[in-house]
Amino acid sequence: MFKIMLFEGGVYRFRELKELIQDIGGFVVQEMTMQSDVMMHLAFPADEERLVRDMVNSLGGKLRDLSLAGTEIMVVSPSLGKHHLVHPVCDIAEFLRREGAVTNVMGLSRGVGKRISQIALREREMIEECDAAVFFFGNFAECIREKAEKLCEPLDIPYVIIGGPPEVEGVRNYVGGIGRRTDRMRRKSEIEKLGEVVDRLNEALDVKKREIEEDTLSAPPMFIKEMIEARIPLDTSEELPIVIHLDGLRVRIGDEYASELADVEVGRKRIRDICTIKKSAFEGYLLKILPEAEVGSVF
Incomplete structure (x- = not known):
């Protein structure tokens, strides 16, 4: 790695x-x-x-x-309303960026309500395109427990849950003591709490990193990124036209460059030979790098 x-x-x-x-x-x-x-x-x-x-x-x-560099993380709120998308959501996203992560903020369309909350299929697809997710819930333990079961546990990626109560029994990867508030997190104790979120995320991502080390990728994401930049004209107005994931990349290009992307040479092979390519439900195209044991070395 x-x-x-x-x-x-x-x-x-x-x-x-x-x-x-x-x-x-x-x-x-x-x-x-x-x-x-x-x-x-x-x-x-x-x-x-x-x-x-x-x-x-x-x-x-x-x-x-940069402990979270090379990852894309989705910060999820139950809705985009001011009752749920409060200041700590922005503080968390900014703190993760300072640790090297690329962050996106999403408000669920039907995430409100302990009994009726749910996650749409397209929302789940968008979240699972990222390396990990951070869910921001409220101040009631019972509400957090039910939403964790409905919204978080079905996901196939690592996640961290944030809420107000110090502890919530039966909820994994939980960081308490934040919850809903109307001011920014700027005090020393609050910044330490943000650091705890990063530590918990790293613990969740370490499992995926160990799996990659045991079954090495056919090419590093950074190397594929350089090959794409040398071949395809990228939109310079985009701050990050290519986003690196632990086991792949997000390439923000138009549909007219899709076939050209698949033909980019990476060593002795092409991207179509060493990656699965699919249109993102969110933005651009997703490349999932296959293991070296499956496709062989590119060198």
Whole structure:
């Protein structure tokens, strides 16, 4: 598995760092230059971290771990009404972004009501396109318990449930002490609670990461991303035209480029040979990378 970290520093000699990352088999996932400052998301083999840190220190920059980088996470609220989509939903989504995740916020069409709440098939499909989901519920334990059973447990991806009560018996992956509120989460204790959400998400995602390590993918998502960028003209108005998942990618392109996407060469193979490709219920096209044991190596 690759480790993804955030580099923050100046433009002075930063190209040397990019060359080092390429030399050790890594990738520059995202790069942003603002006048004399540079921010880069760097993906590299975990056992090369000391070498990268030494180079960053010599440049006078900073290197920070991004525990959720390379994931797309859906933050789900029972509805888009002001009664349910309260300030902590935005705070949670922003905090996950600071940890490297790409986040989307969804309000369910029929998620309101303890007895009548339900999740539509298309909503479930959109949520399951992501690596994990965070469900934000209210302050009543019985309501949380019933909604967890109806809305969360049928999902095929890891999830975390957030609510007001400190604990809710019988609910897995639960983080309490947040609940509905009308102000932002800015105090130290509240930020620590957001950190607890990240820790619980990492625990849930670690299971999927171990499965990928045991059954290695035929090609890293970052490598496929570079090959697509070199072949297909992407919409530059999109902040992230390609979103990396743990075991695939979301490519935001129009239908006219679908056949060209399947023919992009990745090493000795094409994307159609090493990935399953399907139209997203949400946005763009989804690539699911097949294991190396199934399709062989691309090199």
